Amino acid sequence: MRYRPLWAERIAAGRAIIPKIRQIPIDTHPENTAFLLRHGDGYSAEQFQALRKIRISGGGCEILASLALVDDPDLIGAGEIGLGEQAFQRLGLPEGTEVEIAQARPPASLEFVRRKIDGEALGDGEIAAIIRDVAAHRYSHMEIAAWLVACAGFMTTQETLAMTRAMVDVGNRLHWDSPLVVDKHCIGGIPGNRTSMIVVPIVAAHGLVCPKTSSRAITSPSGTADTMEVLATVDLPEDRLTAIVAQENGVVAWGGRIGLSPADDVLIAVERPLRLDTMEQMVASIISKKVAAGSTHLVLDIPVGPTAKVRSQSEAVRLRKLFEYVARHMGLTVKVVFTDGSQPVGRGVGPVLEARDVMAVLRNEPDAPEDLRDHAVMLAGHVLDFDPGIAGGKGYARALELLASGAALAAMERIIAAQGPRQRPLVAGPMRHEVKATESGRISAIDCERIARIARHAGAPMDKPAGIDLLIKSGAVVRAGDVLYRIHSSTRTGLDFARDLAGENPGYTIS
Incomplete structure (x- = not known):
């Protein structure tokens, strides 16, 4: 009879075992992954067939992780559990710490996901439970995908609002010492449309507070954070981000670093390969991020075109009404602007090439893309119109003045310096x-x-x-x-x- 160690018996029975943590230098983003030795301790792989997810706890910390079996004893030894980079960071315990392991029970909120798959409308509390479990990484990619696809099939306006509230509640929120905190956002879908990196310095040069936090690209070749990272550090801790805004009025940073609507980042990681970007998910994602960032007023750019995300005027109006409904209930003033989405904006598509176009506009170079400049100035004018000190409709002229005078370029250079400029400039791929x-x-x-x-x-x-x-x-x-x-x-x-x-x-x- 083959020997079966006590800890193998206990984990198979659903009871806790106590191995020591070993950090494994494997990037398993965004999932938590744990590694156990397959052979060498007298047990077989069949004993782990039902243990695709385990609970790891110790020192008041706990995570759920997907289980992978290892055949190399040099990677994982007997009495050890390996944690991939994400799992190790999220658990937050030092290497060598003894932890308890037990079979993870499925999150209770999965029952609500099944009901959504069946076409039911969920209540606020049920959606909140799902979002809490998503943010806590209790769902596998397959379970998250099931939730996203079910929502893509059918989601009510009230469910969209409930999901937005839940996404704000499970994350961090920024607070600013200003009654007017502005932002500009585009729903995406138009290559090269990197207007935010021009709007922010124009608005900051005027003196309005504009803490621009952005997600990474979902289905596009670049997001604002991806493009800004060509020029400066975007992975900023909260204290540094708030200090930069206090000093320069604006910032262009990655929102994931400071935990704004963290469930959204988990959902995006699954949406990206599936190329899912429904109206309801989009509204919840954008509004939750803006509310969490402390914004009070938002200009929202919705490009409309035959190959854009929004392809008809009726679809654009429906989306605008959904944004306005959710924003109003979240205490956010939003101005929706429909723009031309019939072709790419600017010349560059991709982080380096888009950053080149942005800086050409800010430097007032004669060959800078005119469509990018005109689009950005128009949107900046709408943002500046939120300022009660500007006469109605004069925001555009003020934005044009700040760009032409070089004040916007100077503001951008200060923001880049404050965030930390890239030491080695990047150029287009050879x-x-x-x-x-x-x-x-x-x-x-x-x-x-x-x-x-x-x-x-x-x-x-x-x-x-x-x-x-x-x-x-x-x-x-x-x-x-x-x-x-x-x-x-x-x-x-x-x-x-x-x-x-x-x-x-x-x-x-x-x-």
């Missing part, structure tokens, strides 16, 4: 491929979704130098052989992926 027109004619349409996919295949936003440099925009007349855009990547593999996708369909319509 691997390049030119996509050329196959026939002569006029560019009648550019597919935003296709351009974004090609840029992501090149490696953006994870590979910051990757992306697309757009040389031709809608309305231009081209000849066969003219270069429409240039794909950049840091790797041959990324370039090949993007080139093949562009070869199937470059995203340009020539008529």
Whole structure:
């Protein structure tokens, strides 16, 4: 008879065991993962088939983790439990600490997820329970995906409001010593539309408080945090972020570092590979982040176009009403602006190339993208109109003045210096491929979704130098052989992926 150690008996029976923590240098983001030795202690893998998730506790700390079995005794020894980087950080105990392990019971809120799958509308308390468990990493990716897909199929306005409240409640909230705290946000879907990095310094130069916190990109080739990271540190602790805002009036930072609506970051990690971005999830995500960041007034940019996230005027109006309803009940003043989403904004698509365009606009360079500048100044004007000291409708003129005078550039340079400038500037990826027109004619349409996919295949936003440099925009007349855009990547593999996708369909319509 094979020997079976006591601790193997106890974990199989659902009772606690007491091994020591060993940190394993494996990035399992965003999930908690624990590692146990498969062989060598007299037990077989079959005893762990039902233990796909375990509870690890000690010193008043506790996490749930997915269980992985290890065959190398040099990685994990008998009487040890290995924790991946995320699990080790979240548990917060030093290496070598003895912890208790037991089979994890499924979160009670999973029953509410099953009801949502069946098409039921959930109550506020039920949604709050789900969001608490999501934020505490008690759900697996499969369970989170089930929740997201169920919500995508059917979600009421009240459920959207309840989810927004729950997402705010489980996280940190910032508070500012100002009655007016402004922000600007775009729902995304338009490549190159990096207006926030121009709006923030314009507004900060005027003197309004504008703590811009952004998520990483979900389905786009770059988010505001991804692009700002080309220029400066965006992973800022709360005390440093608040100090920068107190000194410079503005900041452009990653919101995940300070725990604003942390459930949203968990949901985004699953939404990204699934390419899910429903209206209800979008509203809950954006409004919860803005309320948690302490904003009182928000300008919301909703681009409308045939290949944008919002593709019709009726859909845009429905989304605007949902934003206004949830924002009003959360105590946030919101002004929704519908903008042209028929083609990419600016020339660069991807973190490095978008940062280049932003700085060109702020420096008033003669060849800076006009559409990016005009779009950003218009939105900054709407934000400045919140200032009671500005006469109605004069915000645009003030924004234009701050940009033209160099005051906005100076504000951006101070913000970059305060956040911590990047020591080694990044440049566009050295691997390049030119996509050329196959026939002569006029560019009648550019597919935003296709351009974004090609840029992501090149490696953006994870590979910051990757992306697309757009040389031709809608309305231009081209000849066969003219270069429409240039794909950049840091790797041959990324370039090949993007080139093949562009070869199937470059995203340009020539008529």
